[in-house]
Amino acid sequence: GFIRGSSPHRCVWVSVLSQDPKLKGGYNAMGFSQGSQFLRAVAQRCPDPPMKNLISVGGQHQGVFGLPRCPGESSHICDWIRKMLNSGAYTDTVQKHLVQAQYWHDPLNDDLYKKHSLFLADINQERVVNETYKKNLMSLNKFVMVKFLQDTMVDPVDSEWFGFYKPGQDKELETLQESAIYTEDRLGLAEMDSAGKLVFLATDGDHLQFTREWFNDNLLPYLR
Incomplete structure (x- = not known):
């Protein structure tokens, strides 16, 4: 399957996948940009048929806290805009109807993010650890993450490798291996x-x- 962007709702593709006889023995999945984290949700939530390899091409697995081509850490105006967005990003209406809001991750208001993020905080096990999500993801043969070194669309670009800002601030970054998701092995x-x-x-x-x-x-070797 190839997904660039789509709905992140629970098992939205499961009926299509499960009814395709060609996928009965499992399939490889490749997501482009936001499609990457949505496919990871499929891997975690919808294990039938089984996903073998997941390839994330420029995905935002820890979300974003910035605007395309407007990195907050290098511009006072961009920084001000992204902080203003927080006033509406976690309202119920915005979370349910604006797909991009579902992977908006505010490191300055960690409690707000964890409480009101309908999609990302759930699949990243920020509230509770769902052992089924964890088991399903771990059943992958390979989870491949591609990072674009000159990326101007994703802020921070480290999210493409599951990194993000350290909690409580928006300047200093941490790798996946330094994050609580990894050290507590939530996923x-x-x-x-x-x-x-x-x-x-x-x-x-x-x-x-x-x-x-x-x-x-x-990438082709992981699709064969």
Whole structure:
């Protein structure tokens, strides 16, 4: 399956996937941009048929706290705008009707994010640990994450490798391995990492900009 962007609601694709006889034995999935975290939700919530490999191309697995081409850490205006967005991002109406709001992650108001984020806080196990989510994700053969080193769309770009701002501020970043999600192993990512199931790839270029040669050399093997 290939998804660039779609609804993140529970098992929205499950009826289509489960009824396709070609997928009965399992399938590989590739998500582009926001489609990446939505496909991860499918892996965690909808294990039938089983997802074998998940390839995230420029996905925002810890969400975003910034506007495209307007990184808050390098512009006072951008920083002010993103902080103003918080006043409405976690309202029930916005969370239910604006897809982008469902992966808005405010590190300055961690409690607000954890309480009112309908999608991201749930699949990242920020409120409670759902052992089924964890078991399903850990059943992947490989979870491949592609980061674009010159990305101007995703802020912070480290989210493409499951990194993010350290809680309580919006300047200093932490890697996945430094985060509570990993150290507390809420998703099983630490165990997957130890087992060689996590693959971190990087490529030069802006958001979703890669050559056919790079794709064939780096991603195609996980689709075979």
